Amino acid sequence: MSITITKMFDSVTLTWNPLGGRCPFNCIYCWSMGEKGLVKRYKMKKYHGSPRLIEKEFKIFQEEEFVFVQDMSDLFAEIVPKEYIERILEHIKKFPKTTFLLLTKNPERYWEFEGRIPNNCICGVTVETNRDEGYRKISNAPLPTDRLAAMRLLKDDVRKMISIEPIMDFDLDYFVNEIRAIGPSFVYIGYDNYNYGLPEPLLPKTVELIEQLEEFTKVRTQNYSKATCRSNMYLKTLLRGRGIYGRQYIVDTDSVRNQ
Numbered sequence: 001m002s003i004t005i006t007k008m009f010d011s012v013t014l015t016w017n018p019l020g021g022r023c024p025f026n027c028i029y030c031w032s033m034g035e036k037g038l039v040k041r042y043k044m045k046k047y048h049g050s051p052r053l054i055e056k057e058f059k060i061f062q063e064e065e066f067v068f069v070q071d072m073s074d075l076f077a078e079i080v081p082k083e084y085i086e087r088i089l090e091h092i093k094k095f096p097k098t099t100f101l102l103l104t105k106n107p108e109r110y111w112e113f114e115g116r117i118p119n120n121c122i123c124g125v126t127v128e129t130n131r132d133e134g135y136r137k138i139s140n141a142p143l144p145t146d147r148l149a150a151m152r153l154l155k156d157d158v159r160k161m162i163s164i165e166p167i168m169d170f171d172l173d174y175f176v177n178e179i180r181a182i183g184p185s186f187v188y189i190g191y192d193n194y195n196y197g198l199p200e201p202l203l204p205k206t207v208e209l210i211e212q213l214e215e216f217t218k219v220r221t222q223n224y225s226k227a228t229c230r231s232n233m234y235l236k237t238l239l240r241g242r243g244i245y246g247r248q249y250i251v252d253t254d255s256v257r258n259q
Contacts, residue, residue, distance in 0.1 A: 012068045012101065018058060018088055019080065021051035023073035025105055025141040029166055029196045032072045036194045039072075047072055051080045053087060063097040074141075076104040085113065093118045103163060105141035108150040110158075117158070122185070124161040125151050128198075129168040130175040138168075138198070148178045156183065164209075165190035169201045176212045186218040 039047045103124040132143040162184045192198045
């Protein structure tokens with residue numbers, strides 16, 4: 001059995017947060033604004049209060065960089081004024097040889113900017129599960145099925161990605177079919193980073209999801225071993241990431257088939 005330590009979103013070279021204010025979704029697991037998140041831990045005043053543009057953040061980007069836009073909150077939340085988003089998109093247009101990753105739990109708002117999102121952007125969505133039941137105990141974001149439906153309606157020429165992190169239990173066939181209909185260029189998969197007790201799938205089910213997704217798209221988290229499924233404790237100690245920049249353990253699936 002071979003184990004490799006990698007990072008989620010490891011192709012990102014830079015994060016860019018031109019928007020201040022608190023995210024309204026209040027996801028309990030949030031690595032930035034959750035109970036164990038960075039904002040509370042380091043008393044980051046930038047991310048309190050209403051949305052506002054931070055002028056000093058409008059910087060120059062280098063060619064070939066891969067920039068994650070607004071990783072500390074949600075740029076496309078309904079409370080973010082339209083003109084703020086337009087200003088950020090206009091700044092992105094100035095750097096056509098830089099790639100920008102947008103990631104939201106409110107992808108319906110992408111429609112509002114149809115034709116104005118630069119071609120060097122990847123439109124991403126976080127969808128932890130396909131199940132709506134009980135989700136309001138986790139987050140105030142739009143329900144997972146609404147997010148999936150919104151992404152399906154984006155035009156085919158829009159570059160799309162899906163982040164299934166932190167993954168929660170799902171309905172395999174339905175989830176795969178929804179993701180296939182969206183047509184993402186790639187998918188990231190990761191478990192809860194901070195032991196919030198989310199309703200997680202067991203590893204064999206996640207392995208099956210990965211294998212089915214790999215039939216039609218790229219999946220960043222590829223392989224796990226059967227050994228990780230023997231106890232929840234083993235899962236939590238071995239296969240925890242550390243946020244989207246954190247460690248992700250990849251285990252050779254040959255050992256799954258051979259045991």
